[in-house]
Amino acid sequence: MIRTLLLILAWTLPGLCHAADGHSVHxxxxxxxxxxxxxxxxxxxxxxxxxxxxxxxxxxxxxxxxxxxxxxxxxxxxxxxxxxxxxxxxxxxxxxxxxxxxxxxxxxxxxxxxxxxxxxxxxxxxxxxxxxxxxxxxxxxxxxxxxxxxxxxxxxxxxxxxxxxxxxxxxxxxxxxxxxxxxxxxxxxxxxxxxxxxxxxxxxxxxxxxPMRPQAEQLGWKVLVFLAIFFVLAYLLKKEYWRDVH
The missing domain is CATH 1.10.760.10 (Cytochrome c-like domain)
Structure with missing residues (x-):
């Protein structure tokens, strides 16, 4: 419950800060x-x-x-x-x-x-x-x-x-x-x-x-590709280990 409240605050506080600034212009x-x-x-x-x-x-x-x-x-x-x-x-x-x-x-x-x-x-x-x-x-x-x-x-x-x-x-x-x-x-x-x-x-x-945002975004895509490949290999390995059990 506390974790949920913290997540809600994290999303809403920036908006509240802007509202406190007094602007209502689009x-x-x-x-x-x-x-x-x-x-x-x-x-x-x-x-x-x-x-x-x-x-x-x-x-x-x-x-x-x-x-x-x-x-x-x-x-x-x-x-x-x-x-x-x-x-x-x-x-x-x-x-x-x-x-x-x-x-x-x-x-x-x-x-x-x-x-x-x-x-x-x-x-x-x-x-x-x-x-x-x-x-x-x-x-x-x-x-x-x-x-x-x-x-x-x-x-x-x-x-x-x-x-x-x-x-x-x-x-x-x-x-x-x-x-x-x-x-x-x-x-x-x-x-x-x-x-x-x-x-x-x-x-x-x-x-x-x-300043590092473009490099971080490029690295992020590489990490996602790595995780996708790793997930496939991990899944196949899991099936191999559990084949005899099932």
């Missing part, structure tokens, strides 16, 4: 691909250029990232290491902890394991759910994370996102109905290209949360 599916090295490289570039200033990745090394993603060490040092760190160092920034807490209300979280904590779908939807809100300190809010304390750092790519409404007939009356968030077209990327860039970033965060 999460879009992040169709990431850890075998897509080009996507992972683009995601790493986006992270280093737009995220690392505030969010460290202190449990991941530049060297490991370069080797896993197929980036030559000299290119990694020249284009993706901005803090004067050595390629063998962990991915950290130079933001003072005390000032960070004062600027943002709390210390920006380390993102090494963020995809494992939040889930890829949550991050993908979150980065596409900022909208203009002049009442907030940074001028933006977020549908997934209400009253977010983070600026919309990808706004140069997306443009200014605003909530949009349409006039529709509801119960015989014309009403303004919320239809979603739309960028104003001032960003460097189209809506489709921006979604793809966010997916690249999510792909990279999923990778850093579990």
């Amino acid at each position: 999460l879009d599916k992040a169709r990431y691909d850890l075998s897509d090295k080009a996507s992972l490289q683009r995601g790493a570039r986006l992270y280093m250029n737009y995220c690392l200033g505030c969010h460290q990745m202190q449990y991941q090394r530049y060297l490991r990232t370069a080797d896993d993603l197929g980036i030559p060490h000299d290119l990694m040092e020249k284009n993706l290491v901005f803090t004067g760190a050595k390629i063998g160092d962990h991915i950290r920034n130079a933001m003072p902890v005390e000032q960070a807490a004062a600027w943002f209300g709390k210390i920006p979280p380390d993102l090494t394991l963020e995809a494992r904590v939040r889930g890829a779908d949550w991050i993908y939807t979150y980065l596409r759910s900022f909208y203009e809100d002049e009442s907030r300190p940074f001028g933006v809010n977020n549908e997934v994370f209400k009253d977010v304390g983070m600026p919309h750092v990808l706004q140069p790519l997306q443009g200014v996102p605003r909530k949009t409404y349409e006039t529709r007939l509801v119960d015989g009356e014309e009403k303004q109905v919320y239809v979603g968030i739309k960028a104003d077209g001032t960003g460097e990327l189209s809506e489709e290209a921006y979604d793809k860039a966010v997916l690249d970033l999510v792909n990279f965060l999923v990778y850093t949360g579990e």
